[in-house]
Amino acid sequence: MTDTARPTSPSPSTSTESHFPATAVDEDRSRLRPIGTLPDDTGILSQMVRVWRYRDLLLNLTKREVKSRHKNSALGVAWNLLNPLLQMFIYTVVFTYFMPGRTPMFPLKLLSGMAIFGLFTTSVTAGASSIVGNSAVVTKIWFPREILPVAAVASNLVTFASRVIILVVALIIYWHAPDWKDMWLALFAVFVTLVLSVGFGVLLSALNVFFRDVEHFLELALLALFWFTPVVWNYSFLASYVIDRFGPQWERLIMLNPLIPVVTTFERVLYNPTGFPPEQQQQFDLLIRPTEWYLQNLLVSLTVGVVALVVGLRVFTRLEGSFAEQL
Template identity: 35%
Template sequence: MSEESLSLGAGATSVRVVSARVGLPTRLANLWRRRELLRNLISSDVQIKYKGSALGLLWSMLAPAFTLGIYYLVFSVFLKNGYPNYVIFLFSGLIVWNLFQNAVNVSTSIIVDRAGLVKKVSFPREILPLASVGAAVVFWLIQMVVLVLFLVIFHHAPDWGMLLLLPVTFAALYLFTAAVAIVMSALTVYLRDIKHLMEVLLQLWFWLSPVVYSYSNSIAPALHRHGLAAIYFINPMSLIVLTFQRTFYNATTVTSTLSGQPLHMLPTWSVGTFVALNVGLLIVAAVVFLLALVVFGRLEGNFESEL
């Protein structure tokens, strides 16, 4: 909180006025100073999620593996899409989406769920949604282990050059996810229906992102023919998912296992194009994250009265 001195006149006592409005530099500095609290909350969120469970963190592997199996049966077995090594293509995009979806779902109501803590303890409130994002990252790392196992089982090598780009892509994913989480957590304090609305929107968002289908089966090629390809990438998850798929699936055009015809699974961009697009996305994500902190700061002043 910022403080300023208010003089009540000659001979009067000077009173400190505490303002709920905190400038962005101060807000960032407060987050850095309370990073130990953030780590503790992340650890607590991870432990609470599977508290009392016999399998514990193994559910972080089993749950996405089960989802993967369903999508594989639907698209590869029943609908016969003919995608070779579809498990790797699907899972490399699915774990990215899982991180985003899980973080946003939990963080949307996190301030309402922790109302007692928010009203009684003084700390940067945006740490709560950031902790939810951090816990989602922990589960994502566990799922990455499963992806590596799939690569070994299927004798499928990733694109080693693209691997060097993943830290940039992940940073963009983290900042964008954190921005959405921070804003939604604040809005839900004032309108509790936001949580249910986000659950619906995330389902729609999933199908607008190229997780389960190839790039050629998306609307991107049609938009590209009309010079409108940029519209497809207004959704930041599109580029993030495509980058992870390009890295681990390591193919742009493959041969259908059914028809023997070529399938355009991913954009035929050069590594340099992926680098340029991801660096641009990282810059945009950083700006959006900072704007999210500003919005949060403008909304948090009345949290106590609304909770």
């Protein structure tokens, strides 16, 4: 039977031949492209180009994420505002009445820290479950799959924007001025956070297909990260402890938590402790640093983010071919 495997005389119908003259053949053949993602197709640049080529799809998927997130809830998009407001309310009650601190305008500090920290947590959580959550599409159609975690991160920019709106409203209510001069630092911090989110989101989304433990682990890891990052507490607590115990040169080591540079920058610029009277400024002495200090820290975070992105994309491409089998 194997002798019939090769065609003896394949005769495509004459009508197709007349449609495509022989002169067109060479040009046409060169337009054959491999389908799917090849295992050797790991160039980070080519992956980014591919995502860019599919930007229409990225936009559609992002819209879809935003829409479907609140599709069956009565309050719908209002949750984007309600969620941070309620969080802020809880923490403010706890840290003003139960465990009173000396922090002035505590809700402002909380809102600025939570805005940027929340961008990372919600993005990474959504990114990690993006492939598994979209199995209906992943097992049916091919498209560059890395678009899914990227879209998950992008859709959380909407949540972030609503948190920033609340922060702005709170700044107006308190009539407290942010540090306009260093506002670009805050924007850079947002960019760094996005790189970190996409990096970890891509990496975890691929791993989650094979080990569903990733989602559970991530929940705990993010909780730990939250308490190891100065969102509700003051950066000076940790920094002064480290400096007293090990010496001032070890302060840099704190920055290995990539979220600390991002959150401190956001607090420095938007919460802006320089605007307080000198006696209140004292507790923020380690946060009132020159611009270069913040920029250096952010660059450390950015490096971590880029490494995560490169490793994430590598792992993603390696595992991508087996997604459909595993889902």
